[in-house]
Amino acid sequence: MEQISETLWKFMEKGILADENRHDALVYFGRRTSRSTLIEKVHLWGRILKGMGLKEGDELLLYGPALPEVLYIMLAADMTGVTANLPSLMVKADALDSMVGRSRVAFVFDGLERKIRETLRRPQFERVVILEALPFSGLLRPGLRLRSRYISAKAAIRQFGEYDGPTEADADAGRPAFIFCTSGTSGKGVPNQIGMSDKAMIAMFRNALAFNQTGAPFREGARSYCPLPPFVCTGFFVLMLAPLYCGMTVYLDPRVSPRQFTKNVLDFRPQITLATGAFWVHFIEHADRLIERGKRPDLSFFRFPVMGGEGCTPKALKHINEVMEACGSPVALTSGYGLSETFSVCTVDYEPEGFDKDYSRQAVCVGRPFPGVTVGIFDENDNELGCGKCGEIRVKTSSLTEGYINNPELNQARLKGGWLHTQDIGELDASGKLFVYGRKAQYIVAPGGEKVYLFDIAGRLRKDAAVKDALACQLSAQDNPLVIYVVLEENIPETEEEVLRRLDRILAGYLPAGLRPAGYRIEHGHFRINIVGKIDRNYYSHIPPGRMHITKKG
Structure with missing residues (x-):
């Protein structure tokens, strides 16, 4: 198998160490984690994985929201050569059975254990580690009794944390470093699982570092707020990995709702955050109410607020940007287009300053291709179309997934000649900006x-x-x-x-x-x-x- 230079974790570790603890790595319910502590935690969980008997090439199941421990375990798995499988938290319990792969150890958030309980009873699972929302409290979710094969995270640390053998594996192009999920909007509501290699994810890092030279949205000492669960790999990269590498502090909160997003943005005052159009509409409606009461919010902290995953109407975006400008934001809300299959961003409508946007079309503009990304519009006969012509959006990039998991038919249909057939309909304008209208299958x-x-x-x-x-x-x-x-x-x-x-x-x-x-x-x-x-x-x-x-x- 082809050998590549380093794992994602080894690449990440160099960036985290470069900060020399000038800025915290994480903030979680007011509890701060330094960069050196983050590295220690990743190595601790690496020892635990090896102590549990997980070997290079094995899989583990990781089922939880944006918790520090979830981040540590993901990075520790990559360090040890174990594939971290992150099923979607949105699928029904009966669909999870087909998504657990070869995992024999599961790490599960206590608040979601009931949803996945039947799956965890399968004989393949030798051990289930329960992760608490507040691990420093020492309290599991009320009513959760540890069953046979179940242990708490603290018990796992006590039992396996003293492993003293080797923990770091070489990168290997023959195995996925992570298994993520698509959103499920491309099929009948059922997400597809995709494998992402270390090589592809490091390629996206290099693309992001090139993008950073256009106005440096990822700035040392700045704050990022992540409202998304880590199976949403675009949020995982834009709001966690890239900020940590660039010396930023990441604010985590596992609670996901428009109201919580609005409260956290105003409390954390992040320079970077990402959410769907529905969340941003709720945020601006709250700002409207504050303005009506004479309590205009201060949004001058924004540097790279991003709308992705799903946009809003041009009419709504126009109002969002009018309110943001009135509240002191130096930048407009950035619209982007990203895909799980490319690990992150494909296009972004980012301007370091100003509010000059086009609201005249049926859909909002999602900008020009990200560095290292090529975008084309094709008809049903595979002819590439010129500007102003609608067709299927196709994407080519070095961060492209190496394939859908256990789905050769989909690989054959969607991954052709280095292009990802996105199944999205859109067009490029004369300046190279992309407009996405909807799904081809709808x-x-x-x-x-x-x-x-x-x-x-x-x-x-x-x-x-x-x-x-x-x-x-x-x-x-x-x-x-x-x-x-x-x-x-x-x-x-x-x-x-x-x-x-x-x-x-x-x-x-x-x-x-x-x-x-x-x-x-x-x-x-x-x-x-x-x-x-x-x-x-x-x-x-x-x-x-x-x-x-x-x-x-x-």
């Missing part, structure tokens, strides 16, 4: 055979002044499966019924003959989102007819 076929993208239907409706956001969904097992969900602006002069009738007329003039929505449903406030802040399309696509409450249109 369409409906009219009775005459015409294919209509669901994101185009929603885009038509968002142009209406009364519509704050819109979602077109295809319900399963329905004769007429097209249903429209809308969130209306506040204080509109019309009744809801009048608005829905106008929207129905708009679609009647746009959709092919024979294709009409079965009905409309108004969602109040916002669309329902999942744990990582994306619109829960699986929920909206599987609402039983008896719970639809759709207003029928004749």
